[in-house]
Amino acid sequence: MKNISGNISSIIDLINDPFGFSYDEISPILGEDDAKALYVRLYRGGLLKKPHTIWVQNIISATDAKKYLFELSDGKRIETVCIKRKTGVTACVSAQVGCPVQCIFCASGRPGHIRNLTASEIVQQIIFLREPINRIVFMGIGEPLYNYDSVLKSIHILRDRNGLDFPTDGITVSTVGPIKLLKQLREEHLKIQLTLSLHAATQEVRNYLIPGMKGNDINQTVEAALDYSRRHNRKLTVAYLVLPGINNAYTDARQLAAWFAQEKVMINLLEYNPTPQSTLKKPAKQEIERFKNHLERLGLETHIRVSHGNAIQAACGQLAGAIR
Ligand code: SF4
Incomplete structure (x- = not known):
């Protein structure tokens, strides 16, 4: 009896919020064939009206970027940005929603931490963007780790091959580097x-x-990030x-x-x-060039990252104006 009611409640959850289920979670509920069919319908355009728990409220466009404002089922709001590149x-x-780290240069941290997004809410940000996405970066609101x-x-x-099959090397997590969590990430089989x-x-x-990283020693943070990149044979990007x-x-x-040249x-x-509300000043181009x-x-490989989405308050550090 317990099993039957457990199965029914899983099926109800699946109907209400299918994007929160991994393929391995769906197949014991529906069986392999139906699980495959559902994943195809959810992720490869098979369903005209997909069940969802986030709603597009507004889209603001600029020549180099588009900012999507999503409303969540509890009325909270988040933003997702599409950046157009040549490739x-x-x-x-x-x-x-919000961010506990509260970097002084970033609007996302101003309200503090409001809540974590569910896996489903993260997946839906990708599914409901009306763009041909070929890279995903966790650089929007919040500290992903x-x-x-x-x-x-x-x-x-x-990245599940039954569904969207998004290439793993097209996914970037950008983090301020909580040491314990960087070490945990290193142990994952996820490149x-x-x-x-x-x-x-x-x-x-x-x-x-x-300020949110005060308890994390800078040398150990760098070492933990380098350790991840060595283990997974990935070039580490350092944002500065x-x-x-x-x-x-x-x-x-x-x-x-001293940290990175080798x-x-x-x-x-x-x-x-x-x-x-920030008193920091935008640097002159020459100051960035000099550094x-x-x-x-x-001996360091260095790039100046061109900022996208400034005109619509969608550039790095500017997201969150709409949080509530
Ligand atoms: S830069 Fe990232 S970690 Fe820092 S407050 Fe903004 S969202 Fe949070």
Whole structure:
């Protein structure tokens, strides 16, 4: 009797929220053949009206990006951005409503942590974008590793070959690097791309810029990220927001070289995208160039990342205006 009622409740959950189920969870409920058929219908355009728990409220377009505002079933809101590139469209997805880390340069953290998204809510952000997505980056609202289980489950669902079959190397998790969770990620059999949002070369500056990481030693954070990249044979991307007078001295460049010059690492220099209530200033192009030159002379592969979506408040650090 217990089994029958358990099965009925699983079937009801599946009908109401199918995007939260991995293929391995569906097949014991429906059997292999029906599970396969359902996955095809959900992920390969077989169902005209797909059951959903998030709704597109608004889409704002610019030439280089599109910002989707989604409403969740409890009325909370998140944003997802599609960035147009020469090689395709990148979806920048959210992992949380609000963010506990509260980086001083980012609007997403202002309200603090409101709640984690479910795996289903993460998957649906991809399914309901009306774009041909060829890269997924967890760089929207929230710290993905602080919603570890749902983020990993959503990745497993998105890459399942019975459904969307999204290539694993087209998925990037961008994290401020909580050490324990980086170590946990290293042990997964999942070769996703990793970006470490470092933004500082000293503990003091990192504590100031990323208050939520105060308890995480900067050297150990770097080591844990490098350890992931060595184990999975992935080039580590290090995101570094250039803030003149704060983190762009020659000594900062030397510290980055000490950590990364002998490793498979690409440094991505970012320019600050202004957000309301922040006193930080956007750097001049020359200031970013000067820091890039320091890093290159010290032997580091360095790029300046072109910011997309500024015109519609959709660039890095600007998301979240709509959270409620
Ligand atoms: S940059 Fe990322 S970790 Fe920091 S507050 Fe924004 S969303 Fe959170």
